[in-house]
Amino acid sequence: xxxxxxxxxxxxxxxFDIADSVLGYSLAELCLEGPEERLQQTExxxxxxYTMSLAxxxxxxxxxxxxxxxxxxxxxxxxxxxTALAAAGAFDFADGLRLVQERGRLMHEAASERxxxxxxxxxxxxxxxxxICAGAGAEVCNLNAPGQVVIGGTAQAVDxxxxxxxxxxxxxxxxxxVSGAFHTSMMVPALGAMRAAVEATPxxxxxxxxxxxxxxxxxxxxxxxxxxxxxxxxRPVYWQRSVEYMRAQGVARFIxxxxxxxxxxxxxxxxxxxxxxxxxxxxxxxxxxxxxxxx
Numbered sequence: 001x002x003x004x005x006x007x008x009x010x011x012x013x014x015x016f017d018i019a020d021s022v023l024g025y026s027l028a029e030l031c032l033e034g035p036e037e038r039l040q041q042t043e044x045x046x047x048x049x050y051t052m053s054l055a056x057x058x059x060x061x062x063x064x065x066x067x068x069x070x071x072x073x074x075x076x077x078x079x080x081x082x083t084a085l086a087a088a089g090a091f092d093f094a095d096g097l098r099l100v101q102e103r104g105r106l107m108h109e110a111a112s113e114r115x116x117x118x119x120x121x122x123x124x125x126x127x128x129x130x131x132i133c134a135g136a137g138a139e140v141c142n143l144n145a146p147g148q149v150v151i152g153g154t155a156q157a158v159d160x161x162x163x164x165x166x167x168x169x170x171x172x173x174x175x176x177x178v179s180g181a182f183h184t185s186m187m188v189p190a191l192g193a194m195r196a197a198v199e200a201t202p203x204x205x206x207x208x209x210x211x212x213x214x215x216x217x218x219x220x221x222x223x224x225x226x227x228x229x230x231x232x233x234x235r236p237v238y239w240q241r242s243v244e245y246m247r248a249q250g251v252a253r254f255i256x257x258x259x260x261x262x263x264x265x266x267x268x269x270x271x272x273x274x275x276x277x278x279x280x281x282x283x284x285x286x287x288x289x290x291x292x293x294x295x
Contacts, residue, residue, distance in 0.1 A: 002031045002259075004282040005055050011062040012055035012282075015093060019051045022097050027051060042111075042179070046079050046104035047097055053083040053258030054093060059285035060257070066288070067253075073218060073246050075211040077239050077263055078142070078183065079103075081232060087257075088206035090225050095201050099229070102197045106190040107233070111180025113189065117158040118178050121149050123171030132168065136161035141183040142237040145269040147171075152181030187234040195230045216241035218249075239263075243270045255279065255288070 005012040006028055016028040030039055031048055038044055060066050076084035079100065086096045118141055121129050126140070129149040133139055137157040142150035151161055158181075162173035180186065203226055209218035212228045216238040219225055243254075243266070253275040256263045264276045279285050 002028070002052050002055060002281075005052075005059055005285075006032070008282045009055070009059040009062055009285070011058035015051055015055045015058055018094055019047065019097055022094050023047060023101060042108050043101070043104040046100050046107075049079055049258065050082055050086075050097060050100045053080065054086055056257040056259075056279045056281070056285060057083075057087055059282055060279050060288050063285050063288070065285060067255075071208055071255075072249070072251055073209050073211050074206075075242050075246065076213075077144075078213065078232070078237050080258070080263070081210075081213055081229070083258065084210055085206065085225060085229075088208050088210055089204060090206045090210070090222065091201060091203055099197055099201055103194065103233070106193055107180060107182060107187065110187050110190040111178075111182075114186055115155070115179060116152055116181025116184070116186045117155040118150055118152040118176040118181060119158050119162050120144075120172075120174045120176065121151060121162070121165045121170050122174070123147050124149065124165060124169060128168060129165065132161050132164045136164055139181070139184040140236050141181070142239060143241065144237075144239050145266045146240065148266070148269070150176070152184040153186065154181070183232070183234065183236055185234055190233055191230055194233055198226050198229050211242045211245055213237040213239070213242070216245050218245070239266060240270050243267055243274075247271055247274060253277070 006016055019027040027048060074084040074088045082096050082100050085091060086093055126143055126149060130140055133151055138151045138153035138161040140149060141152040151158060165173055203222035205222050206220045209220050211218050213232045214228060214235045254267050256278045259280050261278050264278045267274055267276050277288060279288055
């Protein structure tokens with residue numbers, strides 16, 4: 001992950017150098033050489049994804065391929081909210097990375113003390129899934145797109161909710177490869193330490209509005225953004241509503257920065273008329289300028 005960016009972009013490589021200094025180990029080496037099982041551990045995966053996503057953004061800036069005038073809004077899904085805040089200037093890359101590292105540690109600790117599970121329910125709307133969760137003892141974690149709602153809770157609650165969802169017409173239930181019920185009340189034990197970490201981190205008002213996970217509304221004030229990063233650990237991610245909010249504000253084009261194309265796919269499911277581009281490597285950074293403008 002990130003080999004072409006590290007080799008071909010000085011701006012991206014500089015971020016990885018900072019990351020190595022902050023983390024105390026070579027993140028670049030872990031991303032490039034593994035081992036895969038270590039990279040997938042949440043305390044390592046979160047810093048890697050945060051750094052990779054911002055490295056993609058910096059590579060695009062270096063190529064001069066970003067749209068003129070900058071974005072009207074920034075947004076990110078779960079961990080991606082940290083990338084969005086860094087892109088909006090709410091905190092420095094290194095300070096954000098320290099927060100991400102602590103977030104990963106606290107989530108891992110909470111999940112170890114009280115293991116949980118998550119699953120994607122496909123083919124049912126939000127109200128139907130909420131009713132199922134209420135009956136099974138699970139909780140809604142992510143409202144991603146029409147017909148795609150992620151739930152979480154104890155393994156027993158999630159399994160019961162999946163079975164009930166299939167009985168009530170869901171097309172599929174897919175267990176996610178996670179160790180905890182993230183964005184549910186099972187993360188509440190991590191909130192105190194997360195708040196302390198956030199309060200110790202220098203924040204600034206964001207340069208552009210940040211459409212946040214917990215309310216799908218735009219925030220810019222530093223104090224509000226601090227509260228959001230604490231709250232989002234144990235509250236659902238309203239991604240579909242966030243995209244719909246931005247579309248209602250006149251946003252016609254979305255650019256996803258980071259490995260994979262998950263958010264691009266979700267945006268297309270939410271609104272097929274939206275223009276979507278993706279920068280996940282150096283080639284993507286170079287080609288962004290040639291991408292067609294939205295109608």
